[in-house]
Amino acid sequence: MAKANPEILKWARETAGLSLEEAASKLALGGKRVTGSEMLAAYEAGDRSPTQPQLMKMVKHYHRPFITFFLPTPPRSASLGEDFRRLPEAKRDEHQGSVSALVRDIYLRQSLVKDALIDKEEDVIVDFVGKGQVTSAVDSACRTIRDYFEIDIAAYRRRKGAHEAFKYLREKIEIKGIYVLLIGDLGSNHSSINTEAFRGFALSDPIAPFVVINQNDSKSAWCFTLLHEVVHLWLGKTGISAQTHEHKIERYCNDVASHILISADEVSEVYEAAMQSEETFVIALQRE
Structure with a gap:
């Protein structure tokens, strides 16, 4: 499977109004050796790649279509007027x-x-x-x-x-x-x-x-x-x-x-x- 764009991962989280800690908690990230926020930061830096199940959780909590995470650059946000x-x-x-x-x-x-x-x-x-x-x-x-x-x-x-x-x-x-x-x-x-x-x-x-x-x-x-x-x-x-x-x-x-x-x-x-x-x-x- 193609890798998600780290820039998009960070942009999607921030536009969802979530901090690293809040997003990591919602995504149920983290383990014995690394915290959830550290794991998410690694995804957003491109040092690690999220699995497909993790991306599906991001779809739910970031309110973005799955394909969005593979775009080359962040799409233009809808205007509130x-x-x-x-x-x-x-x-x-x-x-x-x-x-x-x-x-x-x-x-x-x-x-x-x-x-x-x-x-x-x-x-x-x-x-x-x-x-x-x-x-x-x-x-x-x-x-x-x-x-x-x-x-x-x-x-x-x-x-x-x-x-x-x-x-x-x-x-x-x-x-x-x-x-x-x-x-x-x-x-x-x-x-x-x-x-x-x-x-x-x-x-x-x-x-x-x-x-x-x-x-x-x-x-x-x-x-x-x-x-x-x-x-x-x-x-x-x-x-x-x-x-x-x-x-x-x-x-x-x-x-x-x-x-x-x-x-x-x-x-x-x-x-x-x-x-x-x-x-x-x-x-x-x-x-x-």
């Missing part, structure tokens, strides 16, 4: 491997869907994508999005529970040619990605636009995240979100998404009613 998150560097590094693996999977799915649509001559342009501007008034953006997807907020609010409400919005959005995925891991419970890493991802494409929502978030947050990422598509912005107010685009997407679900006038009405009762404003707003 714009990174709208504001995570501390330590947190960003901690989650980067899992998030990058997830994004690669999303791009692969999107590519397969897009190719299939083109082959079947069903590649209809989704004219919603990229039509918006962050300079548009929030109220105007809300009306545009509600009208385009024919969202009836009264019907949305009549749904029983957060899951049914999300199902209503998802159906309205998917019927317009936008693919909505609920993903929170890399294929197993052991690879679960928490909401510190990401809450949503939008892949802006005129033929096969994708929205991904971290299913590990609370169900009550799914609807907001879905609309938030839809606003990203309307702006033509591919990228990953954590829904903070520290980034101009994120702040705008938050404002539009929240005002689609409840208008400023409704918030004022709820506030006034709460002030005249023993119910707190937050509880009253959640009830609405």
Whole structure:
């Protein structure tokens, strides 16, 4: 069997966000005479070569296809688009491997869907994508999005529970040619990605636009995240979100998404009613 490229072995581990010690532990390397990290370092230096079973473990834990380890140079990493998150560097590094693996999977799915649509001559342009501007008034953006997807907020609010409400919005959005995925891991419970890493991802494409929502978030947050990422598509912005107010685009997407679900006038009405009762404003707003 051909030997794996040592440069690729090191690159794959590092892009998976694993230290030598962490990777060696996951790969169950080491013996009586040499530690796991020493053995892995030897593989990455080209002094030793991993066996095929060891490479298969790397496929699993590095989230890379088997053939990748035999390439002459590391492939170009999939772009996250714009990174709208504001995570501390330590947190960003901690989650980067899992998030990058997830994004690669999303791009692969999107590519397969897009190719299939083109082959079947069903590649209809989704004219919603990229039509918006962050300079548009929030109220105007809300009306545009509600009208385009024919969202009836009264019907949305009549749904029983957060899951049914999300199902209503998802159906309205998917019927317009936008693919909505609920993903929170890399294929197993052991690879679960928490909401510190990401809450949503939008892949802006005129033929096969994708929205991904971290299913590990609370169900009550799914609807907001879905609309938030839809606003990203309307702006033509591919990228990953954590829904903070520290980034101009994120702040705008938050404002539009929240005002689609409840208008400023409704918030004022709820506030006034709460002030005249023993119910707190937050509880009253959640009830609405």
